Amino acid sequence: MKISIRFGSKCRFGSLSSSTLSSTTNVIDDGREQVKSFKEIPGPKALPLIGNLWRYLPIIGQYSLERLYENGHYNLTHYGTIVREEITAKHKIVHLFDPDHMESMFRQQQYPYRRSHRALIKYRHERSDRYQSGGIFPENGDEWKRLRDLFKHYFLRPNCIHVYDRQLNEIVSDLILSIRYERDESTGHLDDDFQQFLYRWSLESICSIMLDARIGCLDRNNQDGANMIEGGHKTLYAVMRTELYDGWQSRATKDYQCLVEGQDLMAKVVEKYLNKRIEQIELDGNGGKTTTTTIVGQLIRDPKITRKDLFGIVMDFVFAGIDTTSITAGFTLYFLAKNPNLQQRLFQEVDQVLGSDGFFKAQHFNHTPLLKACVKETLRLRPISIGVGRLATNDMIIGGYHVPKDTMIITQNQVACRQAAYYPRPNDYDPDRWIGSTRSRHHRYLYIPFGHGTRMCLGRRIAELELYILLANIVHQFRLECCPHYDIGQRTRLINLPDRPIKLRFIDR
Ligand code: HEM
Numbered sequence: 141m142k143i144s145i146r147f148g149s150k151c152r153f154g155s156l157s158s159s160t161l162s163s164t165t166n167v168i169d170d171g172r173e174q175v176k177s178f179k180e181i182p183g184p185k186a187l188p189l190i191g192n193l194w195r196y197l198p199i200i201g202q203y204s205l206e207r208l209y210e211n212g213h214y215n216l217t218h219y220g221t222i223v224r225e226e227i228t229a230k231h232k233i234v235h236l237f238d239p240d241h242m243e244s245m246f247r248q249q250q251y252p253y254r255r256s257h258r259a260l261i262k263y264r265h266e267r268s269d270r271y272q273s274g275g276i277f278p279e280n281g282d283e284w285k286r287l288r289d290l291f292k293h294y295f296l297r298p299n300c301i302h303v304y305d306r307q308l309n310e311i312v313s314d315l316i317l318s319i320r321y322e323r324d325e326s327t328g329h330l331d332d333d334f335q336q337f338l339y340r341w342s343l344e345s346i347c348s349i350m351l352d353a354r355i356g357c358l359d360r361n362n363q364d365g366a367n368m369i370e371g372g373h374k375t376l377y378a379v380m381r382t383e384l385y386d387g388w389q390s391r392a393t394k395d396y397q398c399l400v401e402g403q404d405l406m407a408k409v410v411e412k413y414l415n416k417r418i419e420q421i422e423l424d425g426n427g428g429k430t431t432t433t434t435i436v437g438q439l440i441r442d443p444k445i446t447r448k449d450l451f452g453i454v455m456d457f458v459f460a461g462i463d464t465t466s467i468t469a470g471f472t473l474y475f476l477a478k479n480p481n482l483q484q485r486l487f488q489e490v491d492q493v494l495g496s497d498g499f500f501k502a503q504h505f506n507h508t509p510l511l512k513a514c515v516k517e518t519l520r521l522r523p524i525s526i527g528v529g530r531l532a533t534n535d536m537i538i539g540g541y542h543v544p545k546d547t548m549i550i551t552q553n554q555v556a557c558r559q560a561a562y563y564p565r566p567n568d569y570d571p572d573r574w575i576g577s578t579r580s581r582h583h584r585y586l587y588i589p590f591g592h593g594t595r596m597c598l599g600r601r602i603a604e605l606e607l608y609i610l611l612a613n614i615v616h617q618f619r620l621e622c623c624p625h626y627d628i629g630q631r632t633r634l635i636n637l638p639d640r641p642i643k644l645r646f647i648d649r
Pocket residue numbers: 254276277288346456457458460461462464465468519523524525527528529589590591592593594595596597598599600602603
């Protein structure tokens with residue numbers, strides 16, 4: 141007897157029930173699992189030669205590169221919890237929506253191979269006088285492991301970022317000054333897109349950590365800051381585009397040139413400040429002892445770290461540090477503006493922990509469960525990445541299907557996290573679901589906004605501290621309001637972004 145459970149509700153944007161989310165099981169008479177072939181995994185039918193690429197074309201295709209969440213939701217509702225998408229005959233993707241399948245993939249994967257940011261390898265190999273290798277994002281194998289082993293202790297040790305709490309508070313104070321200066325004094329309305337302020341805040345914050353310097357980016361006329369933000373955005377755009385084809389490997393396509401421009405813009409500023417810092421430390425008559433508390437001070441003086449490796453990691457962290465935290469901050473403030481009661485509770489929570497010296501210390505956040513829950517809930521609904529990508533380094537069996545080596549596997553955590561089977565009222569912004577006895581008990585592979593395993597985000601501790609300090613200060617100073625009919629969704633440009641300007645009112649408390 142063979143039992144085969146098929147899923148797939150036809151409703152386009154509704155939530156699935158728990159029965160539709162259960163795993164595929166194919167059991168034969170003696171109880172052994174029968175493995176189905178790769179071709180049998182449900183999914184959109186590929187056409188000869190062009191595969192499924194045409195489905196991304198405007199008007200005739202149902203997918204959009206700018207709407208990866210919607211593509212994922214469509215796949216789940218039409219094909220089920222494991223979906224095969226043959227982009228071309230060479231490029232095959234399997235999407236996983238069931239956390240059991242995600243766990244199964246992570247457990248079978250022998251090595252955390254991620255295929256991303258490939259054009260950075262070419263860019264950096266062409267500049268071998270400056271860079272040792274492609275860097276931690278695109279590299280795999282021994283080179284990735286070497287970089288990870290070299291740097292992980294600096295960024296993942298408990299409390300390693302706490303030393304920055306005072307300067308991160310100072311940066312937020314400057315941001316608050318600029319909000320007060322630029323808003324309409326009588327209504328509190330800030331005409332500009334607040335996301336632009338947040339890019340400047342996150343850049344100033346990450347530079348203060350990775351370059352030991354205040355760049356002055358909060359001033360919108362600061363040229364170094366503007367160049368780095370533009371450079372980061374050009375790089376993001378180019379990285380997304382160059383993942384779609386290989387032509388740039390043999391000739392400098394427009395997308396590759398965009399990456400060169402973006403990286404060059406960032407490199408010029410990073411080099412200027414990093415060299416200054418290196419010089420200061422080398423000149424320090426005290427053997428550099430005064431600099432040991434900062435990460436970059438330690439990296440500069442670590443004999444195992446070459447100048448090229450140092451430059452590469454600082455570039456990667458500045459690049460990764462601009463959009464990730466600022467977009468998460470923007471969405472969180474938007475959700476708070478939409479939920480006045482929640483905002484009031486958060487104000488009371490942070491008000492209670494605020495020290496007499498008026499700044500939020502890292503250890504205060506051990507006593508702010510609601511604040512942490514707000515960030516968690518934002519990353520459930522609007523994560524930076526739709527999920528985690530891995531290239532299968534070996535053949536696997538997932539959900540009863542054979543998945544061959546070299547298949548791209550994407551865990552669709554954002555779509556899965558919005559299913560009522562896992563989270564009641566899944567589309568509501570409800571941080572309380574993360575707190576106390578009402579806390580959702582969910583599968584440990586369902587919610588992984590910072591990735592998973594040995595390749596998970598290296599900047600998580602930096603991101604969390606920056607976010608807590610920003611949100612605590614803003615909510616403590618202002619009551620936020622947002623037009624009730626103004627709904628901000630998201631679009632994708634490698635990472636998830638707000639799909640329209642963040643318009644807020646900042647009213648003094
Ligand atoms: C809310 C903020 C952030 C989110 C949600 C986030 C999320 C992620 C995710 C999903 C990955 C891929 C993990 C995997 O493949 O398993 C990643 C990798 C990475 N992130 Fe973040 N990130 C954030 C902020 C940052 C910041 C601020 C930095 C640095 C300043 C950073 C540095 C990195 C690095 C270096 C990697 C590559 C790690 C490796 O391949 O070994 N991230 N991040």
